[in-house]
Amino acid sequence: MKTYDIVVIGGGPGGYVAAIRASKEGKKVALVEQGHLGGTCLNRGCIPSKALLKHAEVIHTIRDASKYGVEVGDMTFSLSKMMDRKNQVINTLRGGIQALLRGGKIDLYEGKGSVQPDKTVKVIGEKEETIQGTSIIVATGSFPTIPPIEGLDKISYLTSDDVFDITEIPESIAIIGGGVIGVEFASIFESLGTNVTIVEMADRIVPSEDPAASQLLTKTLRKNKITILTSTKVTAFKEEADKKIVVIQDEMGANKELAVSAVLVAIGRSPNHSATEALTLQKDGKFIKVNEKLETSQSGIYAIGDVIGNWQLAHVASAEGMVAAQNAAGLNKIMDYRIVPRCIYTSPEIASVGLTEAQAKEQGYQVKTATYQLAVNGKALASDHREGFVKIIADKEYGEILGALLVGPHVTDMISQISSYMQLEGTVEEMAELIFPHPTISETLMEAANDWLGKGIHS
Structure with missing residues (x-):
């Protein structure tokens, strides 16, 4: 039986990063992966969705070309070519991970890993093997949550795992x-010409984000003829002829039926505990409970990523992977969740970091905010992206930046500037004094900072 200093189970953005970091700490490392390297993010999430969102952006640009004095003929597109390009991106990145693992001299085991109470790991693939780890990092990720709604098991439906493999564009779709x-x-399906309806139980879409961001995104999606039904509950599904029937109940209790070609269930993801079924680990609800070092209730066994909850984001899993790997290697690192950027890649994009205004007030801060609209930004006007804003949330007494919300083009790239200020305990005044290039969308950060100080120029 082969022995290792650290065995990592799961090759997603948390697991493979943990394995590589552990190898850089001089440890002998094994990585166990049942499917493709890259996990949900690379194969069924972040990367394929961004590839297809790029297609949506191109389609919208062509549709709007006449606004820029460019006349084009009838537009056609090929779903198969779009999927081929998406797969090329995925395969390139998978190959990159394999090269990194080889460079780190990490042994890759292809199969399902199961941790035993004695810290051996049983790997079931083409053959069954058992390996031993002094420390183990569980990074088994998650799977789509399927709600127990009447009739759902009687119809064919899509999840975020299999939607990337469609071979035909549906005429209409209900996104739950x-x-x-x-x-x-x-956004993806609308660009392909599908009639899209979003059904959301909460009183607004993206309910985890600031209401102002939700309101602007709702306006834009509806402008693109996407139907949004909020405060609406799905009570049943059924199938009639070639249509799926979604039975819904609005906030007034009235029942209605939606007839659509396809149904996509996208209500979230549940932790995958397949690797720890033989263990008795403490749980926090449905997630594995860990301490600030990401160690579980069993000494020497760590858990990271979607399986522990917190922020189910690829970059958070990677950060957790590095912390867990260092602790498994004998160092003393603490996971800090105070500065986690959160991004939504719609059009307009939404990016936020730190505390929301409501959270800051709940925590006892004397909060002062400033909001700067993109409608008065030169680059935004020139590129016809005037819908959006920058909101800074800061402590009134010292001007320490507590959080920010950005809505507009490229804000998922810009948000790290705010993160950097927060990491260094920067103030609004320091941001206001920084010289930003002009014309750029990023200079709205400086403008918002000056507005916060009551010294704005272009407000």
Whole structure:
């Protein structure tokens, strides 16, 4: 039986990063992966969705070309070519991970890993093997949550795992769930000409984000003829002829039926505990409970990523992977969740970091905010992206930046500037004094900072 200093189970953005970091700490490492390297993010989430959202952006640009004095003929597109390009991107990145693992001299075991109470790991693939780890990092990720709604098991439906493999564009689709996953897929399908309806139980879409962001995104999606039904509950599904029937109940209790060609269930993801079924680990609800070092209730066994909850985001899983790997290697690292950027890649994009205004007030801060509209930004006007804003949330007494909300083009790239200020405990005044290039969307950060100080120029 082969022995290792650290065995990582799961090759997603948390697991493979943990394995590589552990190898850089001089440890002998094994990585166990049942499917493709890259996990949900690379194969069924972040990367394929962004590839298809790029297609949506191109389609919208062509549709709007006449506004820029460019006349084009009838537009056609090929779903198969779009999927081929998406797969090329995925395969390139998978190959990159394999090269990194080889460079780190990490042994890759292809199969399902199961942790035993004695810290051996049983790997069932083409053959059954058992390996031993002094420390183990569980990074088994998650799977789509399927709600127990009457009739759902009687119809064919899509999830965020299999929607990337469709071979035909549906004429109409009901997306169950108006969170991050739901709204991104709504944007993709709308661009392909599908009649899209979002059904959300909460009183607004992307309910985890600031109401102002939700309101602007709702306006834009509806402008693109996407139907949004909020405060609406799905009570049943059925199938009639070639249509799926979604039975819904609105906030007034009235029942209605939606007849659609396809249904996408996108209400969230549940932790995958397949690797720890033989263990008795403490849980926090449905997630594995860990301490600030990401160690579980069993000494020497760590858990990271979607399986522990917190922020179910690829970059958070990677950060957790590095912390867990260092602790498994004998170092003393603490996971800090105070500065986690959160991004939604719709059009307009939404990016936020730190505390929302409501959260800051709940925590006892004397909060002062400033909001700067993109409608008065030169680059935004020139590129016809005037819908959006920058909101800074800061402590009134010292001007320390507590959080920010950005809505507009390229804000998912811009948000790290705010993160950097927060990491260094920067103030609004320091941001206001920084010279930003002009014309750029990023200079709205400086403008918002000056507005916060009551010294704005272009407000």
